[in-house]
Amino acid sequence: AITYLLEQYDKYEAEQLRLSDIISGFIDPNETEDIAPTATHIGSELGEDDLADEDEEDEEDEDEDGDSSDDDGDGGPDPEVAREKFGELRAQYEVTRLSIQKNGRAHEDTQAAIAQLADVFRQFRLMPKQFDRLVNNMREMMERVRVQERIIMKLCVEQAKMPKKTFVAAFTNNECETAWFEYQKQAGKAWSPRLVEMDEDIQRAIGKLQQIEEETGLSIAQ
Structure with a gap:
């Protein structure tokens, strides 16, 4: 899940995706009532072909509505905040990966790193379609x-x-x-x-x- 999300952000930086294709914003970890979006197809058998069809539909909608690449122009995710958050996610993922390699998954330091990684990941408001893909990948x-x-x-x-x-x-x-x-x-x-x-x-x-x-x-x- 983490590597997939980081790959999606890399595509954004390479101008292959819009930031708003990946996330809608971020969850305040101190706000208990701030709830993450759910997947649109959880529990379904939606495959990559179905998700690809939805991508094509989104692209057609964009063509009809005009260029909407400015993510922060209409209340979309702030690119600077996104850069900071994705940087934090990438750094914590690397810390966790190295701890697993060095100490093993059951080690106290590794468990603490995994918990911290989960806390960072939970701050991301994924777009429902991205959430669907994560569910599909895990399946x-x-x-x-x-x-x-x-x-x-x-x-x-x-x-x-x-x-x-x-x-x-x-x-x-x-x-x-x-x-x-x-x-x-x-x-x-x-x-x-x-x-x-x-x-x-x-x-x-x-x-x-x-x-x-x-x-x-x-x-x-x-």
């Missing part, structure tokens, strides 16, 4: 996670004959770790030799889960 990420989890379970349970209860206990909340797998390979159980044979395939699937965590900035459990 796609979740499907990618499920695919890799099914692969790992099939290899461990169906092919290596590890009891499903044992697999679930070992794998749950350790999806992106390899320690549980290394332990089961060396456990001296009936399934251990078969896990050794499947090492490359299982390690590859775990690696893909790790990649998804890096892309989203969220743990698989989240």
Whole structure:
């Protein structure tokens, strides 16, 4: 979500998008009644093609209404405030990413950085269409996670004959770790030799889960 929003702002700076295509403004973190906009299609199966169609409709509306690139001319987002806020978001994202790499996600410093990143992100009033895209992107990420989890379970349970209860206990909340797998390979159980044979395939699937965590900035459990 964070990387997507930063990419959208980069497009604005490259004059490929208007600022008002991304955000409508910012939420005052001290104002409890200041509510963020909701997505227009949450819970729907709106895909990228549908969102692209809406983009085309918006462009047609702009052509009919004339040039509306001046974001701050009609009460739109202030470009200077936006630059400051996006800079803050980018900086905190980098702090969080480096803390995850150095200390791991469970470390106290990392958890504090993640909480701060969430606080910064919550200040952005996303345009509903952008919110829709974030929801759609997360849905796609979740499907990618499920695919890799099914692969790992099939290899461990169906092919290596590890009891499903044992697999679930070992794998749950350790999806992106390899320690549980290394332990089961060396456990001296009936399934251990078969896990050794499947090492490359299982390690590859775990690696893909790790990649998804890096892309989203969220743990698989989240």
